[in-house]
Amino acid sequence: MYKMVSENFKELDSFITNRHDLRICILDNNNVQFCTQHEKYFPVDKIYGYYDLILVPGWVYAEIAQSEHRLQYISSLPRPLLYLDEATDYLPLVDYHDLKLMKVFANATSPGSKPHRYLKKQIQEAESGRVDIDDEWIGNYYENGFDSKEEGMIKKSAGETSILALAFLLVHHYGNKIKQVSISTSDFAVVEIKKKIMDYSSKHNLLNVPTINPISFLSTDVLLARAFRMGMIGETELIYLRKSTHRKRVICIIRNNDDTVVPVDTVMETGDFLQLLKGNEPYDIIF
Structure with a gap:
């Protein structure tokens, strides 16, 4: 398999490996939308100045890019911002073990959902040895495993899966170099799915992620509580x-x-x- 490494991944890897105790924030579209609509209460420097690095997965960017205002908001972030492509930038975080990444993606979806069923079948075929894993399997997964919306430009729940997978992959790959990974989302599904990934990983030794891990959530209620405490609202x-x-x-x-x-x-x-x-x-x- 050709191990393609993007410039964004090189930048990510260099940034993290040369630092310690990093505080990382992964953006979801719903919170970006909320902060964009109410920017006078949630200026980017007050909300995101705390973090060392801001990350946006590709399928989240596809949602954010539907609005010029959202793009303008994230372009003014006061910290380094990197966009990561699921098809090229996730595999290096598991040392190019396709089956391991398949299982991470599968557990980063709701049980019984279309993307979960899609990957479960792919995993069974790969483990049986009947079918080789296609080099384009990640792109095919997002294209065929998720329902489309907005005329096919974005995929339902794809961003949620990308965010959760990325959070766990970062902790797995970089370990104690990372102090905190905050997922900026208000989608309650991520709470249960995080537990699901952790349970599966612990039981099957899938990822090197400690039980007490640095993954947290920056929901709108967390934002509101912080803004109220700081006197911003x-x-x-x-x-x-x-x-x-x-x-x-x-x-x-x-x-x-x-x-x-x-x-x-x-x-x-x-x-x-x-x-x-x-x-x-x-x-x-x-x-």
Whole structure:
């Protein structure tokens, strides 16, 4: 197999290997859209200046590129921004082991979904030895395994799969050089799928990813809580902005004085969310 390495991957590899304790953010279109619409509350330097490197997978870029405003927003990011092509830039992160990457992609999708079924069949055929893995299998997977939308320009759930796969591949390949990988998304499916990847990886020794890993989520509720805490928005703005997201489910923990915590995963109306942020009890919004 010809091991093609893109210039973007070379730049990524050089950036990470020459540094330590990197804080990386992977963008999803839905959060870019939210921040673009409300840029006066979420200026790029305040939201993304914390990170050392910003990454955008190819199929996420395809969604972002549907809007010139979104493109302008990410072009003004205050940190290095790299676009990674799933077909060329993911395989080097597993040392060109196609079957391993197939399994990562398969577990980065919802069980029983079209892309999951598509790859499950490919994996079975490859493991049986009946069929050789095609050099173009990644491109074929995205083209044929996902349903199209927007006249075929973008693929439903493809970005979600690309983001989750990339997060785990980075931790697997670069290990403790990475301090944090924050996935900037508000798609709740990623929470359960992350657990699925971790469970499969641990059981089958798929990836070198520790149980306590640095992958976290920068959801809109996390953004709102941060902006409220920093004084970037007040109560009126928070109520308006959270209403615009149509989100109600919250995952968080509330800390007690005896170092115990109260885990919360529930539908939370904005009034209750605001009271949580204003209360005296320490809290952490997970998603």
